[in-house]
Amino acid sequence: MSEAARSSDFVRTALVPKRPAPVVTTGVIGFLRARMFNSPFNILLTIVSALVLWSLIAPMVKFMLIDAVWHGTDRSACLEANVGHPVGACWPFIQAKFSQFIYGFYPEAQRWRADLTFALGALLLLPLLIPRAPAKKINAALFFAAFPVVAFFLLRGGGMKGFAVHWLADLGNTFAASFRDAGGRLTDAGQAIAAPLGAVGQAVKWFGDAIAYVVWPVAALRDWIDTTAYPFWTDFIITAVAISFLVFFLSGGLRNGWSALAASIATFACIAAVILVMQLDRGGLPPVDTRLWGGLLVTLVVSITGIVASMPVGIALALGRRSTIPLIRIFSVAFIEFWRGVPLITVLFFATYMLPLFLPGDFTIDGLLRVLVGIALFAGAYNAEVIRGGLQAVPRGQAEAAQALGLSYWKTTGLIVLPQALRHVIPGLVNSFIALFKDTTLVLIVAIFDLLGQLRASFADPNWATPTTLFTGFAFTGMIYFVVCFAMSRYSLFVERRLNAHRNA
């Protein structure tokens, strides 16, 4: 009884009074309250930022969308007098010049070749960027080895006169001839000036003769090939057999070289198929001089080649700079400091206008190729220092542990040190890739018209001279550059998160 009475003391008889509703802390209102208007200073900041944003975005939207002209065939469509209100972007100008921005002066009838190259590149690059896509090794081999060659013959046209035997023989003969020539001139100079010079000249001449003797069997083989009915295919088959045999032998011979042999034969079959499809043995596609290339095509060719080619250069230089062999170290340091110390414009100028003066008269290299080599070396020197930073961040114990397991220097570097070093420097590398992508526009000064170059050229067209043409053009190309650079930046963040999963676990 008493217990029941006591327990009833705890029974509530009246309802709990209503409390004020809790402050909203979620949703838009909650966010505004908690993050943007929670103190007088933040209120001030919010208002100022809103004003700044408004003053930036409103005119942009007005210019690009509201006041913009969307249809028309020439400048009259974009003049204020004809439209009746202040004119913003003149989009018909972009429509009219679009193909020029993309292809430059690439002949119209041949533009399918550029399209095909773009499509092939995208088709090979996309699965390479998606971690889950299968067959990474074959994909990478196709993109980094096969694609550049195919793209070269697609874009530039022309065929092959011979295959490896021809190349070897021609290269060897060129070297031999050049050494003999130099030796001869030195000997002549020796007679005129000083005897020691003559001796050096004689030595150089002998060196040239020695090369000629080494090359002689190959040259003889080439001459025999040229007498056969199908010289190109004879050369191709000889090359295929020789290389397949070498691969078979090097990877274990009769015991376990069979899979390598099969891979080699399959590779050559694929090469033959590509040659047949593109008719490279019969002159290939009509040649298009690189001076006609332009627009986004050139921007992409230059920047992708620059990015891809500068990586191995950078890695080699970074490793060389840390080498214990003095000669390699000094060379790497000198190389890096030289290319970093010279402006890119100077490099391009030198490659385009000075280099031909130093080369023998009949020896010409394509102008675009010279620029590509210059940019790759230039970017490589920058990458080298970034990569060296990453190498220094890898503890010495890592290499020691790998060596203690019996791994050689190259395996230690390739499997243990470099993978860790490159992960450390992804932000720095992407930084220089983005900078390189935008710097490619400097090729303008050596008369190669990239995207921005084509844009500048199109301003000269009197048909489209309006007060807003300039702004429209830069807005359009700016968007293209932004999309590409932003994509690179976001993708690098994704890669970084994925590769560093083990660190923040």
Next chain:
Amino acid sequence: MTADPIVSIAGLNKWYGAFHVLRDIDLDVARGERIVICGPSGSGKSTLIRCINALEEFQEGRIVVDGIALGPNLRHVDQVRREVGMVFQSFNLFPHLTVLENCTLAPIWVRNIPRKDAEAAAMQYLERVRIPEQADKYPGQISGGQQQRVAIARALTMNPKVMLFDEPTSALDPEMVKEVLDTMVDLAKEGMTMIVVTHEMGFAREIANRVVFMDSGQIIEVNTPAQFFEHPRHERTKLFLSQILR
């Protein structure tokens, strides 16, 4: 000394610039023998065992490992390293590879063993150090003691004839020291030749055949554990022991 030493060090001298780190070291290690090296810090213990698998070069003397001579010019480095496994104070596991990949790397790339066989063998070694369940984790995800046991397994995958331990427990929490020492005791009982630099005197007493005491680059005393701890011959050894055994 011993009849058929697997490691034989004779007249070893090493300088860092003008600093004389190792002075006239002579030491023979028999097959299956367990040597514990102790001494104050800076006495050259680590340097000595790092010389045995050529992580350090030396200026004078001769080291012979299983019949392979390692002179001052460090030829035959790769052959020696294949015979000698090493465990480091700071583990030095490869952080970008999983535990299993850490253990298969060397068999695949140095011994050219097919991946499947290497993985099966690695799992056996991971079972031997009692952490097969961690095989797919990254080193950063497991404890220090587990990392050091993986490091031991990784060294064992190369079937070394000699195992070097460079202060394997100094970087560990006290609680984790035991699991690593237990693994090392197991290894010793299987008859592995071991050269261990350590301050774990209990381990030395239990496992070592001989204890080597070093100070300022010299071997001061070589003795059986019982003699070493109960009746040290040298004053320097007595001082060291009085400081380390409270």
